[in-house]
Amino acid sequence: MATVSGRIASVRITATKVAGMGTWTMGGFTREVIEEDSWNLDIKKKHFSVGDSGTLSFSGLHDPADASQLILDAACLNSSRLTSGNIRFYVDNTKYWTIGGGGSIMITKVQSITLEKSAMGIVDFEGVAELGAMIYL
Numbered sequence: 001m002a003t004v005s006g007r008i009a010s011v012r013i014t015a016t017k018v019a020g021m022g023t024w025t026m027g028g029f030t031r032e033v034i035e036e037d038s039w040n041l042d043i044k045k046k047h048f049s050v051g052d053s054g055t056l057s058f059s060g061l062h063d064p065a066d067a068s069q070l071i072l073d074a075a076c077l078n079s080s081r082l083t084s085g086n087i088r089f090y091v092d093n094t095k096y097w098t099i100g101g102g103g104s105i106m107i108t109k110v111q112s113i114t115l116e117k118s119a120m121g122i123v124d125f126e127g128v129a130e131l132g133a134m135i136y137l
Helices: 067-077
Strands: 010-013 021-026 030-036 045-052 055-061 081-083 087-090 096-099 104-114 122-130 134-136
Touching: 010 021, 010 067, 067 104
Parallel strands: none
Antiparallel strands: 010 087, 021 055, 030 045, 055 122, 081 104, 087 096, 096 134, 104 122
16 A cells, blocks of 8 residues: 655646645545434434535645735635635645535634744635535546
8 A cells, every 4th residue: 555745735726836835734524414213213213414514624834925825815715716726635746635526615714823923924824615625636
C-alpha cells in the first residue's frame, strides 16, 4: 500500500496555487441514518437517508495581494460557488481531490487571520461540498 506525504500538498484555483496554502482537511462524505420504531417492533429498523458531501478547511500563509486568496474571499462574500475542477486539493504535483461533476464547493469562511509578533500571518478558509462526493484524480 502506498502512503502519501503532505510535504508538497497545496490548494489551487484551476492551475494557480493559492499562495501559502499547505494544510488542508476534507471532512469526508457522510450518510444520514433514520430510525424506524413502532409498538410492533422489538428492535429499531434503520434506513439510509440523504448524504452530505462534507466540509473542507485549509490554511496557510496570509498574502493580502494574492489573486487566488482574493478569489476565495470574493466567492464567499458574493455567495458564489466553485464548480468541479475549479478548486483542487493537491496531494503531490499531479494528484488532487476536487468535487465531482455537477457538484460545487461553497466557501463559507474567509478572512480568518492570525498574526503573531515575530511570525508570518496565517489565514484559514472553510467550505462545504454540495451535490456530489469529492473525487481523486
